Amino acid sequence: MREGLLGAFCVYHMGASLFANMPPTTAFGGELRAPFETYIAYAGLKQAWTMFDTIPYFKSVHPVLVARYRSGREVELGPMLPGLKPYRHLTRLTALFVRFTWPEGDNAWFARGYLQRVCGLVAGAVAPGEERPSAIGLRLDVERLRSIPEVRRAGSISYTTHEFSPVTASCE
C-alpha cells in the first residue's frame, strides 16, 4: 500500500517535472500542464533550461539609473539599493539588470516596482524648494560583442551602446 502511494507520487512528480517545461504556445495550450499546475506552483517545480540557447551578446554590462527633471536636466544615480550605490559587478546581477532592461512577463512588473521605489527615495531626499525628478529610468551601458569577422577587422571584441529599459517610473 505504502509502495503504491509512493509510486503514484513519483510518477506524478516526474510528469510534473516534464510538463513544467512544456511551453504554453503548443496546440495543447495549457491542457497538458493543467493537472500539474498547482503542484508545480506550490512545490516549486518551475524550471527553464534556456541556458545559452544562443550566443551571449555582451562583454560587460553596467546599469545606471537616470533621474529626469522637467527642466530637461538628467542626473545619473547608482542602481544598487539601498542607498543608490554605484554598480558592483556580480554575475547574478547581470541577469537582474538585463531582465529589467528587456523585461518579459513578470519582470516588467518588478522593474516598475524597482524604479518607483527609487522615485520615492530620490523625492524624499529633495530639500524643500529643490526640483524633484519627474521620472526615473534605467540605462544599461553595454559592451556589445562584435561578430567574428568584425573582430578580425577591428581587432577589438566589443563596442559600447547605451540601452534604455522601456519601463520608467513617474515621480509626479
Place this chain on the structure above:
Amino acid sequence: MRIAELASRAFELARRFLFEPIDARVYAAVRASYGLASLAIVIELWPMRKLLFCADGALVRTDLPFYLPLRWVDSEAAVSALMIAMGMFAVFTAVGLFTRVSTAAMYLWAFSYGSVASPAETGYDALARLVGLALLVSPTIRSWSVDARLFGPGPAEVPRYGLRLLQWQLAIVYAVTVWLKLPDPYWRNGEFMTYFMMSIFSRAPSAVWVEWGRAMALASWGSLLLETTIPILLFTPRARRLGIWGGILLHGGIAIASTIGMFSLCMVPLFAAFLTAEDFEAVMSRPAKETAVA
C-alpha cells in the same frame, strides 16, 4: 489474460525501477554534495542580500506561500540572521546532522529566495530547489552522517525512488537544453564557443579566441554531443561510468573556463544520484590494493 500478464509485468518493472534497494551511501553522496552546493549559494548571495531580499532593496515582494521563510522577514537584521541559519543548515545537510530538518530548511530557503528574487534567479537556483525537494521525499538514511552517531545507524540499503526523481530531472535538464540549442545557427556552425569565450561569462574574454576557430568549433559541437549523450550513457548500466566522466568533462570545463562554475557545482548531486555501491567499493579498495602491491 495476456493483457493481465503484460500489466503485471509492467507493474513489476515499475516497482523495481522505483523501489529496488540501493546502497544508502549513494543518497549520502547526494546529500553531502547538495549541502556543499547550498552553502556555496548562501555565500554567493550574502553580498546581495540587501539588494535582493530586504524591504529597501530593489525587488518588490509578491505574495509568497506561508511556508516560505522569506515571506516573514525583510529587514536587514532578520534577512542576515536567516541567511546565517541557512548557511548552518547547509553545513548540517552536508554532514548529515538533523538531516530531515536541515534538508527541509534548504529546500524551503531555495524555494523562497527564488520566488522573492525571481528576476535574479539562475539555473542553479532551480537545481537547488529541485534537488532539495527530491531529497526531502527520499528515504531517511544515516550513512556518512552525524545522525548515525547520535541516533544509531540506519539501514545499509534503501529504496531508490528518490534517486530516480533526481535522475529523471537530470535527463530533463539535458533534453530541454539540447532541444533549444540544436536549431540555433551559432551552435550548428560551431561559432558558439568563440562568442562565449569573448563574453561576460568567460574568465578570459579576448580577441584571441577568434584565431582558435577550429578548436572552438570542436568545443561547441563536443558540448552538444556530451549534453545529448550523457543521460543516455548514465541510464545504460554498462556505460554509466562513461556518462559520469562525460559530466566531469563538461561541467569541469564550464567551471574552469567560465564565471558560472556554480552551475557545475549544483549539477554534482544529480550526477551523484547515478552512483552505485560498486563505485564506493572501487574507490575504497584502491588504496588497499596499492598498498598490497607496494
